[in-house]
Amino acid sequence: MLQETCAAQIEAILARYDHPRSAVLPLLYLAQDTYGYLTNEAILEVANLLNLPQTDVFEVVSFYTLFYDYPVGKWVLQVCDDVPCCYLGAEEVLAALAQKLGVREDQLTPDGHFLVQRVKCLAACHRAPVVQANLDYIYDVTPERVDELLRSLRERIGSGEVLSVSGATAEDYEYAPAGHVRMIERRLGDIPAPPAHAANAAPVADEPASQVETDVETDRTNGVDHAAGTSG
Amino acid sequence: MVLTEHIIQRELDVPNIANFDVYLAHHGYEALRIALSQYQPADLVKMVKDAGLRGRGGAGFPTGVKWGFLPAGVYPRYLLCNCDESEPGTFNNHQIIDLNPHQLIEGIIISSYAIEANKAYIYARGEFGAAARTMEHAIAQAYAAGFLGKNILGSGFDLDMYVHRGAGAYICGEETALMDSLEGKIGQPRLKPPFPAVAGLYGKPTIINNVETLANVPPIVRKGVDWYRSHGTEKSPGTKVFSLCGHVRKPGNYELPFGVSLLDLIYDPAYGDGMIADRAVKIVVPGGASAPWLTGDQLNIPLDYESLASAGSMLGSGGVIVLNDTVSAPHVAYKMDEFFKHESCGKCTPCREGTHWLVRVLHRMNHGHAETDDIPVLHDIYRQMEGNCFCLLGESAVMPIKSALKLFPEEFEGLTHMKG
Numbered sequence: 046m047l048q049e050t051c052a053a054q055i056e057a058i059l060a061r062y063d064h065p066r067s068a069v070l071p072l073l074y075l076a077q078d079t080y081g082y083l084t085n086e087a088i089l090e091v092a093n094l095l096n097l098p099q100t101d102v103f104e105v106v107s108f109y110t111l112f113y114d115y116p117v118g119k120w121v122l123q124v125c126d127d128v129p130c131c132y133l134g135a136e137e138v139l140a141a142l143a144q145k146l147g148v149r150e151d152q153l154t155p156d157g158h159f160l161v162q163r164v165k166c167l168a169a170c171h172r173a174p175v176v177q178a179n180l181d182y183i184y185d186v187t188p189e190r191v192d193e194l195l196r197s198l199r200e201r202i203g204s205g206e207v208l209s210v211s212g213a214t215a216e217d218y219e220y221a222p223a224g225h226v227r228m229i230e231r232r233l234g235d236i237p238a239p240p241a242h243a244a245n246a247a248p249v250a251d252e253p254a255s256q257v258e259t260d261v262e263t264d265r266t267n268g269v270d271h272a273a274g275t276s277g
Numbered sequence: 278m279v280l281t282e283h284i285i286q287r288e289l290d291v292p293n294i295a296n297f298d299v300y301l302a303h304h305g306y307e308a309l310r311i312a313l314s315q316y317q318p319a320d321l322v323k324m325v326k327d328a329g330l331r332g333r334g335g336a337g338f339p340t341g342v343k344w345g346f347l348p349a350g351v352y353p354r355y356l357l358c359n360c361d362e363s364e365p366g367t368f369n370n371h372q373i374i375d376l377n378p379h380q381l382i383e384g385i386i387i388s389s390y391a392i393e394a395n396k397a398y399i400y401a402r403g404e405f406g407a408a409a410r411t412m413e414h415a416i417a418q419a420y421a422a423g424f425l426g427k428n429i430l431g432s433g434f435d436l437d438m439y440v441h442r443g444a445g446a447y448i449c450g451e452e453t454a455l456m457d458s459l460e461g462k463i464g465q466p467r468l469k470p471p472f473p474a475v476a477g478l479y480g481k482p483t484i485i486n487n488v489e490t491l492a493n494v495p496p497i498v499r500k501g502v503d504w505y506r507s508h509g510t511e512k513s514p515g516t517k518v519f520s521l522c523g524h525v526r527k528p529g530n531y532e533l534p535f536g537v538s539l540l541d542l543i544y545d546p547a548y549g550d551g552m553i554a555d556r557a558v559k560i561v562v563p564g565g566a567s568a569p570w571l572t573g574d575q576l577n578i579p580l581d582y583e584s585l586a587s588a589g590s591m592l593g594s595g596g597v598i599v600l601n602d603t604v605s606a607p608h609v610a611y612k613m614d615e616f617f618k619h620e621s622c623g624k625c626t627p628c629r630e631g632t633h634w635l636v637r638v639l640h641r642m643n644h645g646h647a648e649t650d651d652i653p654v655l656h657d658i659y660r661q662m663e664g665n666c667f668c669l670l671g672e673s674a675v676m677p678i679k680s681a682l683k684l685f686p687e688e689f690e691g692l693t694h695m696k697g
Contacts, residue, residue: 061439063353063396064479069461070444095461108463108622110445111403127365128566128612129523129598165447165616166365166566167404170520170598171528180406212406212442217375231407233378233414234296237421 047090051075055094065095069105073112074211082113082210110164111180113210118157120198121210123164123177124186130166134187135174139163141188145195158202159195172219180212183226184219197226284496284508284516285489286532288376297418300379306424308495312387313432321391321498328497328505329514334359334450334487335565335593337513337582344392346474347482354394355478357459357485358385360401360408361443361450364565365616367596369518369530370488374408377492378415382438384491386424387498389436392484396437400455403444412440447620451668452485454622465624466668489518509535513581517592523599524556525549533580539563540576543599556601560684564593566613567673570680606685607692610677611639617674628671631662635678642692652689655682 047055058071072094076087083106092102106112113121122142126135139150142161146154153160169175172184178198186194197218207214217229288294291303300306312321326341347354358381362370373381389397401409416438419425427435441459443449449458453467456478477483493515497505506514513535519542522528527550531542539561543549552558558573563580569590571578578588585592600609618632635658638651648654659675666672682689 061441064460066461067441067459070442070458073444074442097461101462104463105461108446109403109443112444126612127616128562128609129366129600131612132524132600132604164445165619166363166367168362168368168371168402170366170368170522170596171530173522173528177404180404182407212403212409215406215410217407231375231411231414232293232296233411233418234298236414236417237297239421239423 047072047076047079047087048094051079066097068095069097069102070109073102073106074213077112078209078211078213082115082117084114088114111211116153116157117160117210118153119202119208119210120159120178122159122161123167124161125165125167125173125175126163127166129170130173130175133173137188138174138176138186138191141191142195145191158199179208179210180215182215182217184217186220190220190224193220193224193226280516280532280534283532284505285373285377285380285492285518286530287380289532294377295375295379297379297415297422300377301422304499305379306383306419306422308498309383309386309424310430312390312498313430313434316498318391318393321387324502325391325494325497327502329512330490330493330497330505331513331515331582332487333489333493333517333595335364335567337592340486340490343474343486344388344484346472347392347484348475351482352393353396353481354392355481355483356385356389356392356394356397357452357455357478357483358397358399358491359450359452359455359485359487360399360405361447361455362405362488362594363402363447363450363620364567364594364596365613366520366522366562366598367565367594368520368522369595371405371408372530373488373492373518374405374411378411379419380495381488381492382412382415382419383424384494385438386419386429386436387494388484388486388491389438390432390434394484395435397439398459398478399438399440400449400459401440401442402449403442403446405442409440409442416440446622447616448622448668448670451670454668455485456483463622465622466670468667510579510581510583512583513592517580517595519580520594520596521549521599522597524553524601524603525599526551526553535581536579536584538576539571539578539580539597542580542597543576549599552599552601556603558599559602559604560598560600560606560609562596562598562600562613562677564591565596566598566616567591567669567676568593569676570684572684605643606681606688607639608643610681611636611643613677614639614674617670617677621670621674625665625667625671627662627665628667628674631658631666631671632674634658635674639678642689647693649693651693652682652686655689 058068072091080087092099124139167175176183176186221227322344330340331337446464448454449464451466454464458464473483509515516532518532531548544551561571582592614635618636621628621632623629
């Protein structure tokens, strides 16, 4: 049960809003990552947590494309087929993915590792064709680069990295000149220590995001080619 | 014409300005100090109004005027940053967050002070997982430095800021659907009035501004109205980050003063650098997929709200899609309306049914199965949608098919005759 296993996260999510119902989307993401996809039981749990009629939550699940009420495996590969991606090779990328994985679109691979879907605009049209793998952006994908993409994703399965189909650990990736997929580092710098006089004013340690992000920043400076595992 | 100093894309002037310390060392959060120590909220509303800042999300509505719609004395108020960027060809919000996130955060804090909101939410599209984490990190930095939280910089002003991720629905960029989504519901637009400024999130006064709009606020406060108005045109002051994509050599985000020509954006070596393989421009969609199309002989047009409107199109989000002469107009219309069909929320019949039928007819035409009367059928469908949809999504879906039929009728006739 989420209430037992994710109590702190649930509390942190609820604290952001003046009305608890606003927590529906983040709690569904949390449930989706906890169970792998949104089973009926998971959806009911979210409804119960927020004391909402279950139809209200089922309606939300079916409305938004990033909630999966079917098994999606470890990597959901979403290929933008919109203008302009479709004129710059997206259809060929889709065909290459299906062929290499031996599946049709929307069909989970037998090993449960990959699901390929076509999606609408991903807002990175200047680096078309664009693919997301569990909401990690992968820019400038071509049919020739599909093998390397699949290799890097399989490697990340093997590394024991905690994968989130909901994007909780999302990063952006591109192809290095040498051809391998590499993470694009963000360079925000560390979170500074709060000024002493503000110790009782802005309790940053209570901010749910900051703790997670502190971990991530460490990972970012360590890893270029591989996303280090995070517990976020 | 290259900007000597960027207002939004400051990463081009100050390398690595995404870094908190670098941002601080280059006037970062100076505007916030100025705003909190030298101005009352109403002064800032007036300043933004005087600067002529117009909403960058698509409508171009004057931001200060929007802020002025808040009813006096009604609290709490909310500021929502619309980061649901999802329209084909539009991708500058994404890059602003990646490369200059603190200017956005600072802009949200100043704007929240100006409208007297104590909570701000950044509504990011669900696919912006990494960008959401970037913003959360930047927000944590701002909290730690005392720019967020209680009694910011000793001013007595309190503000909490959160990132709220959607879950895959373009309609949530429509401001009232965004609020419903943030309230935990399906994202469907609300009837207006009441407008969000009067009854918005949880029924409270709410202001919703786009990422790029809010990122303009710190430079206006720090450098003043006159300086801001020295960029751009009289009616469209400032700059615009144009997103350029499609069959150009150098797609990307380019910040230009309003009024630079489409020709320069596409062909200047500093920007688009011309067409791939020097092919001819066939279709330009100048303001995201919602904008009526232009053709290759209309490239001299200045990129500002008024000029594009008088050419029968719109500046919209500033997402410029350039397609060459290898594409078929009926196919482009099909793909674009497929987007709108996919994203239709289903609330109103003209959009739900209209986008469905447009795509169904366009699909068969593009796959060699056109019916003889498909052209009049397409005209009939979009005419029934036009002016009858509940929100702009359905109205936008009219633009691709109407443009294609008007500009390239012979291509549709060709498909009709292909039926064997």
